Amino acid sequence: MTLAKMPPPWQCRFMGWAIRVAAAATAATAVHAFTPAITDVPWRVVEIEGKAIEDAGVLVFYKNQVGGQAACNRLMGRWTPTEKGHAFAHIATTRMMCDEAKMAREQLLLKAMERMQSYKHEGLVLSLLDADGKPLVKLQQ
Numbered sequence: 001m002t003l004a005k006m007p008p009p010w011q012c013r014f015m016g017w018a019i020r021v022a023a024a025a026t027a028a029t030a031v032h033a034f035t036p037a038i039t040d041v042p043w044r045v046v047e048i049e050g051k052a053i054e055d056a057g058v059l060v061f062y063k064n065q066v067g068g069q070a071a072c073n074r075l076m077g078r079w080t081p082t083e084k085g086h087a088f089a090h091i092a093t094t095r096m097m098c099d100e101a102k103m104a105r106e107q108l109l110l111k112a113m114e115r116m117q118s119y120k121h122e123g124l125v126l127s128l129l130d131a132d133g134k135p136l137v138k139l140q141q
Helices: 009-029 100-115
Strands: 043-048 057-062 065-070 074-081 086-093 118-122 125-129 135-140
Touching: 043 100, 057 074, 057 100, 065 086, 065 100, 086 100, 086 118, 100 135
Parallel strands: none
Antiparallel strands: 043 057, 043 135, 057 065, 065 074, 074 086, 118 125, 125 135
16 A cells, blocks of 8 residues: 555544454453353362362353352352453342351352452362462362
């Protein structure tokens, strides 16, 4: 393209902006599903940040969603792409009150899920990992 046929600078900036917006919209609308090996299966929480824990909850993954039961409340959320892999977004729970021990276990799980950036699946074990690849939550079928 010769200089005489180049669009004016303002038009070049607009076209660059439009391309970036279109690319972001395409990435945001893409469905990033869990692998079939981990979907539609109840995963029991057995460890949070390296400490064994009982009755902390059960998670079920489906397409780009997560649902299940924390120690006290039902939970639901979405699975979204990140720079390092995938993470949970928009995690919500019902608002029932339970004894302090159950509420504490539930809060540990929810805070760990908020920090999750990827996962590792090995047989009957699914580990939710932080940005550095360290295990946050260990789940078993």
